[in-house]
Amino acid sequence: MATSREKDLMRIRAILQRRRRELLSASDGAHRELSALKEQERDPEYEENAQSELADYTLSSLVESQRREVMLIDAALRRMDMGVFxxxxxxxxxxxxxxxxxxxxxxxxxxxxxxxxxxxxxxxxxxxxxx
Ligand SMILES: [Zn+2]
Known part of the structure; x- marks a missing residue:
């Protein structure tokens, strides 16, 4: 019989899949922002280098943490497929x-x-x- 636990696990699976999609689209956006910043740096008029570096770092770490979360979600989905989640x-x-x-x-x-x-x-x- 389909226990309530199985239903709960399916609900969590749906949440993880939605979150994965969100992360992947957000990650694309961050990449575009990062490229835009790099373009600005090539502009000789752009003097605020320190601030730019800080923003660059923040975006890089955001992308990194998002990538790690996607990996964790993938691992969780794989464990669901194997029935050990x-x-x-x-x-x-x-x-x-x-x-x-x-x-x-x-x-x-x-x-x-x-x-x-x-x-x-x-x-x-x-x-x-x-x-
Ligand atoms: Zn234990």
């Missing part, structure tokens, strides 16, 4: 829907995520987010 990778327990709605990229239950985070903090640091 919403299952803790450490203990195999179902991650509560409330947690998945707040953190759709979570791959661990709250308990294991906390433990994992503490281990990561104590050990080596990585650039990858641990959810």
């Amino acid at each position: 919403g299952t803790c990778v450490d203990c195999g327990a179902d991650i509560p829907i409330e947690r998945l709605e707040a953190l759709p990229f979570a791959i661990r239950c709250e308990e294991d995520a906390t433990r994992h985070e503490l281990e990561m903090r104590g050990g080596h640091t990585t650039a990858a987010p641990t959810l």
Whole structure:
């Protein structure tokens, strides 16, 4: 039978797919803005270099964080296809829907995520987010 959990997971999937589309179109917009800024820099009349660099950096990091979110969404959608989305990778327990709605990229239950985070903090640091 289709449990309410399955319906909840399908709802989260739809949210993720919509978010993915939003990110990809927003990302295009940011790229265009960035190109426009680069054009301005070539203009000899454009003197505010420091400000331009700052804006450049902000846009680059925005694009970077958006790209990372798209990757996280893709990974979540892949886990849905494999039927393991919403299952803790450490203990195999179902991650509560409330947690998945707040953190759709979570791959661990709250308990294991906390433990994992503490281990990561104590050990080596990585650039990858641990959810
Ligand atoms: Zn767990």
